[in-house]
Amino acid sequence: MSKPTEAQEPLPEHRQRLLEAMSHAVAGKGYADTTINDIAALARVSKRTFYEHFGGKAQCLIALYEAASHQAIKVLRQSLDPRQDWHGQVEQTLRAYFETLASNPVLLRTLFIEILGLGTEGLAARRRVNRALADLIVEVVYAGQPKRVRSDPLVADMAMGIVGGINELVLQAIEADRVDRLAELTAPASRLVRAVTKVLEELS
Structure with missing residues (x-):
């Protein structure tokens, strides 16, 4: 059977191919030097097809960012081990997160x-991505707590603060060209989660 033509392929497949093309393009040339022609050529589609899915290069990058982030969060959820206490789960999940980020250093930057x-x-x-990560932190740390505790606005805000702190650690590692050592952030990030949780317990 011959390979389907571009017009015959379903649009969701085109979108996936465009996101993969965007990933390869920015990994090879950087975002600033990547053009829509580059993306369309790598995806083996026309520019018209590109614009059927994205308003421009920025929208494509945002879609790639969200897709990659959701994949990372999926990896985190799969790494959870209910047999461990929340301290162990947090450490294991953070390590999986950093290892996932480090697997594609150019795209990470x-x-x-x-x-x-x-x-x-x-x-x-x-x-939106930070909120999803914060929700996961709350889910892990407060798994055995009543719903009113998990939904406390202070808990949600502090979880977002944790995510912000972890992001800054990652950015610092990127700037210092230490992406290959991101897993080393597991210990300080875990201590941050424990410290913030302790403060919340004292305030409650």
Whole structure:
């Protein structure tokens, strides 16, 4: 059977191919030097097909950022071991997170740094991802607590603070060219979670 033509392939497959093309393009050339022609050529689709899915290069990067982030969160959830207490789960999950980030260092730099330069739309996407990570932290740390505790606004805000702190540790590692050693952040990040949780317990 011959390979389906571009017009015959379902649009979701085109979108996936465009995201993969964006990933390869920015890994090879960086976001600033990547063009829509580059992305379309790597995805083996027309520019018209690109614009059927994305309004421009920035929107494609945001979609890639969210897809990559959701995949990382999926890895985190799969790494959870209910047999461990929350301290062990947090450490194991953070290690899996850092190892996932370090698996593609060039793309990591692009997603963590370039997303900040896309204006309000990029910041909104970053905040959505941060909220999903914060929700996961609350889920792990407060798994045995009543719903009213887990939904306390202070708990949610402090969890976002933890995510912000972890992001800064990652950015610092990127700037220092230590992406290959991201797993070393597991210990300080775990201590941060424990310290913030202890403060919340004292306030409650």
